[in-house]
Amino acid sequence: MATQDIEILKNGGYKGIGLTKFKLAPPATPLATFPPEILELGDALEQLDLSGSGLSSLPAELGSALPNLKIAFFSACKFTVFPKELASCPNLEMVAFRSNDMEEVPEDSLPPRLRWLILTDNRITALPASIGRCSRLEKCMLAGNLLQGLPAEMAQCKNLALLRLSANRVEALPPWLVSLPRLAFLSFAGNPCASSKASGSGSTPFGLADIRWDDIEVQHSLGEGASGIISQALWRQSPAYAEEVAIKLFRGALTSDGTPADEMAACLAAGAHESLITVLGRIHGHPDETTSDEKENKFQGGIVMQLIPSYYKVLGQPPSLTSCSRDCYPEDATLGAIPALSMLTGIAGAAAHLHAQGISHGDLYAHNILASSDDAHALLGDFGAATIYGKDFDAELAEGLEKLEVLAFAHLVEDILGLFTEGDEVKGSESDLRRGLEELYTRCANPRVEARPAFEEILEELEGMMGWRGMMRIPN
Numbered sequence: 239m240a241t242q243d244i245e246i247l248k249n250g251g252y253k254g255i256g257l258t259k260f261k262l263a264p265p266a267t268p269l270a271t272f273p274p275e276i277l278e279l280g281d282a283l284e285q286l287d288l289s290g291s292g293l294s295s296l297p298a299e300l301g302s303a304l305p306n307l308k309i310a311f312f313s314a315c316k317f318t319v320f321p322k323e324l325a326s327c328p329n330l331e332m333v334a335f336r337s338n339d340m341e342e343v344p345e346d347s348l349p350p351r352l353r354w355l356i357l358t359d360n361r362i363t364a365l366p367a368s369i370g371r372c373s374r375l376e377k378c379m380l381a382g383n384l385l386q387g388l389p390a391e392m393a394q395c396k397n398l399a400l401l402r403l404s405a406n407r408v409e410a411l412p413p414w415l416v417s418l419p420r421l422a423f424l425s426f427a428g429n430p431c432a433s434s435k436a437s438g439s440g441s442t443p444f445g446l447a448d449i450r451w452d453d454i455e456v457q458h459s460l461g462e463g464a465s466g467i468i469s470q471a472l473w474r475q476s477p478a479y480a481e482e483v484a485i486k487l488f489r490g491a492l493t494s495d496g497t498p499a500d501e502m503a504a505c506l507a508a509g510a511h512e513s514l515i516t517v518l519g520r521i522h523g524h525p526d527e528t529t530s531d532e533k534e535n536k537f538q539g540g541i542v543m544q545l546i547p548s549y550y551k552v553l554g555q556p557p558s559l560t561s562c563s564r565d566c567y568p569e570d571a572t573l574g575a576i577p578a579l580s581m582l583t584g585i586a587g588a589a590a591h592l593h594a595q596g597i598s599h600g601d602l603y604a605h606n607i608l609a610s611s612d613d614a615h616a617l618l619g620d621f622g623a624a625t626i627y628g629k630d631f632d633a634e635l636a637e638g639l640e641k642l643e644v645l646a647f648a649h650l651v652e653d654i655l656g657l658f659t660e661g662d663e664v665k666g667s668e669s670d671l672r673r674g675l676e677e678l679y680t681r682c683a684n685p686r687v688e689a690r691p692a693f694e695e696i697l698e699e700l701e702g703m704m705g706w707r708g709m710m711r712i713p714n
């Protein structure tokens with residue numbers, strides 16, 4: 239999004255030109271008050287981004303002056319209290335106050351049509367009961383606060399699909415959380431209610447190597463996630479033998495899903511499965527282990543993984559502002575029925591494996607799946623929102639956590655059904671396969687969470703659909 243300049247704004251340069259999006263270039267000196275000229279942008283304005291502007295309050299006329307405002311960003315500003323003025327914005331759907339040192343969200347301050355709320359990295363101790371009136375709330379980002387619990391009224395947020403609660407102070411998950419009919423993506427690592435085994439600083443789990451940084455030769459970057467950088471590297475295991483691997487160095491304090499340290503702990507705890515990226519070991523002796531201490535770039539540890547060939551591509555694209563909690567797909571994306579079934583079987587198996595270890599992935603999205611349709615193989619990645627709840631977790635809650643994730647799997651099945659190519663090679667049996675997957679989708683998307691099948695059952699059903707095809711490892 240192009241940025242607008244404060245001086246041009248003050249000189250009336252944007253008035254009357256029908257600007258729909260306004261993003262202020264961060265000013266040299268923080269703004270003491272809300273620039274009144276923004277209110278003159280009137281009916282046309284739909285998106286307002288004043289992140290990094292230093293603001294701490296909003297004018298009373300905001301809602302009446304900007305009646306069509308849909309999206310408002312005030313991240314990295316100085317709001318210590320959620321501004322009540324936003325409640326008067328009749329069409330406001332998305333609000334962001336990331337990293338504001340915010341302490342309070344007063345009753346009745348949330349906009350009535352709120353769909354996407356971002357309050358990551360603040361100091362909020364409680365949410366208002368009136369959040370229960372936000373019936374359209376779909377995505378709620380609360381990681382990195384001081385929340386001890388959630389208001390019981392939030393059980394009325396029946397459209398909530400994604401909730402980030404990691405790195406808070408929640409002692410016990412409320413049981414109603416695992417009965418929300420649309421909740422599919424939940425993270426709560428880094429809370430007292432998650433397993434204490436989740437600490438990233440513990441010993442290396444059985445079966446994984448302790449790998450010295452000196453034995454790693456970094457080659458080039460493969461990609462960058464919110465929690466760190468992935469590089470291709472050589473792991474010199476002996477003077478005569480080196481293996482090509484991928485390494486991830488975890489950095490930074492907090493992402494919108496949780497902390498890099500919790501992500502690393504979940505990667506290490508996940509164990510081996512053919513549809514998970516294999517972690518080979520944990521890196522020790524990186525020079526930044528002792529030297530880097532600044533919050534933003536703090537070194538949190540590193541892992542060595544199997545190198546995934548570059549022909550594995552992500553299956554979907556992350557949600558857009560409009561799709562909110564659902565992935566997007568390129569117009570021309572297609573997938574054959576047989577590779578699709580094989581990939582779904584792999585992902586269901588990976589999810590069953592994770593829950594058997596007491597881990598929820600929290601972000602089971604197509605955009606976190608690397609897939610090769612030629613090999614009919616899919617790999618579930620990105621443990622940024624994963625939570626180790628542990629094998630001793632309350633049994634009913636644990637079952638509920640798994641069944642929330644089953645809804646995420648249902649979304650995946652639905653999306654993949656939409657990618658099927660007409661006249662696939664299986665012709666005769668394709669319609670049976672389609673019908674089988676549609677039935678499975680319906681059961682996995684049951685609004686009664688407890689009635690959904692668990693991943694083991696889903697896996698069995700998919701393996702049944704695969705039949706003898708599951709034995710064929712050579713692509714046809």
Ligand SMILES: Nc1ncnc2c1ncn2[C@@H]1O[C@H](COP(=O)(O)OP(=O)(O)OP(=O)(O)O)[C@@H](O)[C@H]1O
Pocket residue numbers: 460461462463464465466467468484486515543544545546547606619620621622
């Ligand atoms: N083992 C691997 N081998 C090869 N490439 C990898 C491997 N792991 C990750 N990558 C590449 O690095 C990119 C970043 O991966 P990472 O898991 O850190 O972040 P992400 O899930 O894409 O992003 P975010 O954490 O911000 O959601 C991936 O998109 C992928 O292309």
